[in-house]
Amino acid sequence: MSEPILVPIEMDQSWRYAATAAMARFCEGLKECRIEALRCEGCGRRYLPPRPVCGNCHLLLRDWVPVRDEGRLAAWTVVHVPILDARSGRTREAPYGMGLIRLDGADTTLNHYVAEHDPSRLAIGLRVRAVWRERLEGAIDDILHFEVLR
Amino acid sequence: MNPVAVIGTGQTRHARARDDASQPELVREAAARALDDAGIRPRDIDAVVIANMELFEGRAWPELWVGEAAFAAGKPCLKVATGGTSGTSGCIAGFHQVASGLFDIVLVVGFEKHSEGHTQTGMTLTDPYWDRAVASGAVGNFALSVSQYMAERGVTELQAAQVAVKARRNATRNPHAHLQMPAITVEEVLASRPLAHPLRLLDMCPQSDGACAIVVASGDKARKLNPRPAWVKATATRHEQPYIGDIDRRLITMRTLRDAAREAYASAGIREPLKELDVAEIYEPVSYAELAWYEALGFCAEGEAGRLIEDGVTEMDGELPVNPSGGVLSTNPVGASGVIRVAEAALQIHGRGGDRQVEGARTALATGYGVYAWADVIVLADRP
Numbered sequence: 457m458s459e460p461i462l463v464p465i466e467m468d469q470s471w472r473y474a475a476t477a478a479m480a481r482f483c484e485g486l487k488e489c490r491i492e493a494l495r496c497e498g499c500g501r502r503y504l505p506p507r508p509v510c511g512n513c514h515l516l517l518r519d520w521v522p523v524r525d526e527g528r529l530a531a532w533t534v535v536h537v538p539i540l541d542a543r544s545g546r547t548r549e550a551p552y553g554m555g556l557i558r559l560d561g562a563d564t565t566l567n568h569y570v571a572e573h574d575p576s577r578l579a580i581g582l583r584v585r586a587v588w589r590e591r592l593e594g595a596i597d598d599i600l601h602f603e604v605l606r
Numbered sequence: 607m608n609p610v611a612v613i614g615t616g617q618t619r620h621a622r623a624r625d626d627a628s629q630p631e632l633v634r635e636a637a638a639r640a641l642d643d644a645g646i647r648p649r650d651i652d653a654v655v656i657a658n659m660e661l662f663e664g665r666a667w668p669e670l671w672v673g674e675a676a677f678a679a680g681k682p683c684l685k686v687a688t689g690g691t692s693g694t695s696g697c698i699a700g701f702h703q704v705a706s707g708l709f710d711i712v713l714v715v716g717f718e719k720h721s722e723g724h725t726q727t728g729m730t731l732t733d734p735y736w737d738r739a740v741a742s743g744a745v746g747n748f749a750l751s752v753s754q755y756m757a758e759r760g761v762t763e764l765q766a767a768q769v770a771v772k773a774r775r776n777a778t779r780n781p782h783a784h785l786q787m788p789a790i791t792v793e794e795v796l797a798s799r800p801l802a803h804p805l806r807l808l809d810m811c812p813q814s815d816g817a818c819a820i821v822v823a824s825g826d827k828a829r830k831l832n833p834r835p836a837w838v839k840a841t842a843t844r845h846e847q848p849y850i851g852d853i854d855r856r857l858i859t860m861r862t863l864r865d866a867a868r869e870a871y872a873s874a875g876i877r878e879p880l881k882e883l884d885v886a887e888i889y890e891p892v893s894y895a896e897l898a899w900y901e902a903l904g905f906c907a908e909g910e911a912g913r914l915i916e917d918g919v920t921e922m923d924g925e926l927p928v929n930p931s932g933g934v935l936s937t938n939p940v941g942a943s944g945v946i947r948v949a950e951a952a953l954q955i956h957g958r959g960g961d962r963q964v965e966g967a968r969t970a971l972a973t974g975y976g977v978y979a980w981a982d983v984i985v986l987a988d989r990p
Binding site for chain 1 (some may be wrong): 623625626721722726727729730731732733734735736737738739740741742743745746747749750751752753754757799800801802803804805847848849850851852854
């Protein structure tokens, strides 16, 4: 059995990605706590994140519709073994709640943190509301997490 | 299309860390065994397909760096990298190359060496605007979908634990399997460490180092080289929209696997899969997924999956043994896992399953599952 050789590589890299016009408008909206979805004129599905084309109908999407920063839990979990944050390489302190949230006005769901990690206090259908951070930067984590409305 | 069969299989010993072998050595171990099993030499291979998720190992161009070990130098070689479906899609690519008449013999090799890299880092490299800040990883994503599946279909943690136990007990009859837990009990599964509610450590697949290869041959060559070729009766593939939030009630609807199964059964002439299939090797990265796949694959009606595992229908001595190999729950080198499903299904038709052989298996199912919901379905049989 050969000993594994540790290759000491530390990478500190930056990437730049071009957003579509749809994602750029969505991110600009976040800076003002505004959430907008794109609605397909074929199937009527209101998409978050907004994207140029409906994958089911193949129609161009251009019908912007307002979405509230409140909605319902469509799914939930309490994470004990956190995944890395791909941007910082750090992990979040566990346990923490996560949910698929169907915001009022959207048909797809948003994967995000939920400020509740007691499984007995989480259920599908619970109303939740976004808690925004103070300095808005036009990114999805302008929403810190969702709080459960009781 | 020309008739196509799997005529040889080979796999490595799978383990948490195969420090005794480099990536090319792992690939050569599986490839050489598959050639031996098929009774062919390297020069008989016309083309090679490689399945691997290179971001997990952080080493670019696996087809360059392990290709030689798969006997690909100087030959056509391509790579498939579609998460969990890499292996099954790689096999389907090989089937198509032979069915089209382009090649007579194709070697498909899948491998992964998770111990050398950072699988979680690779998995977080999703849409930079949408998922990266709020990624929940494979475990978290499954846990979210499981909460819906449990609420809607009424499956229980105990039924999921029974799936976890079945897999690990079956693995004890498979000398290649990574996890060897002969004394495992449902109590032990239910007492294992919570990962993401309701998933526990023993509900999840391990990360393994390993490789698996199959030899695919055209009709005449297949008949000459193997007394019981595993003929490819049907293949079907489905992909999905890009975000987990697009796939409403993922484990419940599972439209990709459902549609792929329907298409594959129709072309293989299968009406009642539970009765007509003799064995199935399905890609179940988590215990609950196996229950959801029973429904999507038409083994039972919606809401009946829990009863199937309780009644032992999918145990080795049941009506349809599911994952005699121990499945992904016992061994998961991602790029190889789909090839393992196909190789294990083919072994059953070849009658070379050893202690995990299902007596008289004539029709076998293999499936793949990748990223949020991609699905592959393959039917193999003892006649073309």
